[in-house]
Amino acid sequence: MSKMHIKFHLNGQEVEGLAEPRMLLIHFLRENLKVTGPHIGCETSHCGACTVDLNGKSVKSxxxxxxxxxxxxxxTVEGLTxxxxxxxxxxxxFREHHGLQCGFCxxxxxxxxxxxxxENPTPTEEEVRFGIxxxxxxCTGYQNIVKAILAAAEQLNAHKAPSSSEAVGQNVEAAE
Structure with missing residues (x-):
């Protein structure tokens, strides 16, 4: 079977390589590109260990x-540093709230x-549980994973929110 030339952006960097048409993305990432963050779990899309973000959507590689x-x-997870x-x-x-045990998932x-x-910067606990x-x-029972995601949402939103003095300044400018 002849190999195909493929090129894409991985964690902000352009990468390319040759792959047989039947090669799965998870194997291309791990074997060809040596990106080992995504794990090979069930190979049937049930476990999610191989989840990557592709064009703004979560996919199981x-x-x-x-x-x-x-x-x-x-x-991949490497691109989130x-x-x-x-x-x-x-x-x-995840580290601070002990959202992992064995670390495989x-x-x-x-x-x-x-x-x-x-997709949802301020999820509720129920929305996080559904989302994941x-x-x-x-291993974990999900409790600390959910806590970690909610804490991350809180921290990310705190960085996005303008300070009260900035908000007052924006309101003054809007009133003028």
Whole structure:
């Protein structure tokens, strides 16, 4: 079978390579690009360990051919770190709130939580639980995962909200 040339943006960087048409994206990421954040779990889309963000949607990379990602923008858990390499807000909140035990589901869970907070910056506990329901964790019981996501939402929203003096200044300008 002849290999196909594919090119896409991965965590903000353009990458390319050759893949057989039947190669799954999870295998292309891990084997060809050595991006090992997304994990291979069930290979049937049930566990979510392989979740990546593709063109603004959470997808399970075990159900997508690598060639289907040609031209796409993909973010993995590695792409959620700060520019200086330190942990991003979600990653830090998972650490701080003990939202992991064995860590196997964590990269997919964090990547899904990232998209969830993009879609709904102020989720309720129930909305978080529903939003991550496609990602399984066999160790934690989800309590601390939910706490971590809610804490990340709170922290991210605190950074977005203008201070009271900025808000007053904006209101004065609007009134003029």
């Amino acid at each position: 075990c159900t997508l051919f690598a060639c289907q990602a040609d031209g796409a923008a993909i973010t 700060n520019p200086d390499g330190t942990l991003g807000v979600l990653q830090e909140m 964590t990269p997919g869970m964090i990547t899904r939580a990232h998209r969830l907070l993009q 329901s496609g990602n399984l964790c066999r």
